[in-house]
Amino acid sequence: MEVLDVERILSGLGDQKHIERERVTRQLEETLKSIQSAGFRELIKSEDTWEMRAGGLVGCKALISHLRATGYGEDEFELHCQHACLQLLEDCEVRVRLAVGDCLQELARHRGASVYEACHETILLSINENFDREGEGSKAEGSTAAGSLSGTPGPASPTASRPNSRNSSVGDLIGMLLHDSYRVTKPGCGELRHGTEGWHSLETSMRALGQILEGCGESIRPYLTEPLREILCSAQHHPNRFVREAGHYATVTVSKVLAGEELVAAGQPICERLADGLSDNWSQVRFAASVATRAFMLGVPEASRQIFLPLLLPPMCLNRYHQADGVRNYSQETWRLTMGETGKDKVAANIDQESLVPV
Numbered sequence: 001m002e003v004l005d006v007e008r009i010l011s012g013l014g015d016q017k018h019i020e021r022e023r024v025t026r027q028l029e030e031t032l033k034s035i036q037s038a039g040f041r042e043l044i045k046s047e048d049t050w051e052m053r054a055g056g057l058v059g060c061k062a063l064i065s066h067l068r069a070t071g072y073g074e075d076e077f078e079l080h081c082q083h084a085c086l087q088l089l090e091d092c093e094v095r096v097r098l099a100v101g102d103c104l105q106e107l108a109r110h111r112g113a114s115v116y117e118a119c120h121e122t123i124l125l126s127i128n129e130n131f132d133r134e135g136e137g138s139k140a141e142g143s144t145a146a147g148s149l150s151g152t153p154g155p156a157s158p159t160a161s162r163p164n165s166r167n168s169s170v171g172d173l174i175g176m177l178l179h180d181s182y183r184v185t186k187p188g189c190g191e192l193r194h195g196t197e198g199w200h201s202l203e204t205s206m207r208a209l210g211q212i213l214e215g216c217g218e219s220i221r222p223y224l225t226e227p228l229r230e231i232l233c234s235a236q237h238h239p240n241r242f243v244r245e246a247g248h249y250a251t252v253t254v255s256k257v258l259a260g261e262e263l264v265a266a267g268q269p270i271c272e273r274l275a276d277g278l279s280d281n282w283s284q285v286r287f288a289a290s291v292a293t294r295a296f297m298l299g300v301p302e303a304s305r306q307i308f309l310p311l312l313l314p315p316m317c318l319n320r321y322h323q324a325d326g327v328r329n330y331s332q333e334t335w336r337l338t339m340g341e342t343g344k345d346k347v348a349a350n351i352d353q354e355s356l357v358p359v
Helices: 006-013 018-044 050-070 075-087 094-111 113-130 142-150 168-181 202-223 226-236 241-257 261-265 267-277 283-299 302-307 309-321 325-339 343-349
Strands: none
Touching: 006 018, 018 050, 050 075, 050 094, 075 094, 075 113, 094 113, 094 202, 113 202, 113 226, 202 241, 226 241, 226 267, 241 267, 241 283, 261 267, 261 302, 267 283, 267 309, 283 309, 283 325, 302 309, 309 325, 309 343, 325 343
């Protein structure tokens, strides 16, 4: 492939002769097309290193951005990128999965809701399959408990008494307690499993969904159905804090696209989840909820905001004094944008809410 001489290209594009400018323009276009067809496709398909796959996706994103800016379209290349993104949606390397979301967002900006139509089934399937962890709760440890309840004999207790001994019941009880206390739990299972572990690609798939929604903009309106909004609400209340964060950011697009009476009609479950997010223990989740709350409040007509203030005003008010600078500063600006000079009156009107009472 010919090396692109940037200085020569720029000089040729500014040449006084029209024929020279046309020649250089064609050369530039042909070079870009050759990069699209030859280089990045091979990188994306690479199984050697994750860096090559991630680099291919980054390059595809840059070229799609270039096509969008210039108004050109390369359907074959764009569809190939779209297919490759779905193939790599659950890649073993998280940085590849994050690059998938970025590439899909740029595709959605360029091609609109057709990207959502083509990708939503695969992405929603990934979210659904990974929404709950394998072996969650008592499932992984159920064999021991089930065995005890069903009478299945376990390992002999060192303190168990003879069957006819007067202390046999006490000894059996102590043996059971010791067996349960000294049970070895494998790291990464049960109580030793970290709150962010075991969700596979759930976080990145949720982020990819949110990025597609954002990239589509207004064209996504017909697809913001109640089932999709329920998925986002479930994500906002997920045990994994990264999934909660992604759910709140995705809600920003919903609030902006449905702004007006449509948002008022769909607002109650969104409002409840935002109130939870504004009180989250993790400042990153709280910040994402703050971003979503601003979009929601600005999307609701001023005359209808009072409907949601009993839930949202208390945490909005308190977050203006949060210890995290980002949350505090953003909340103060949101307060000025949404309350104006009526903040004190709004607080006084909602002061009887339980969430305003310090714990």
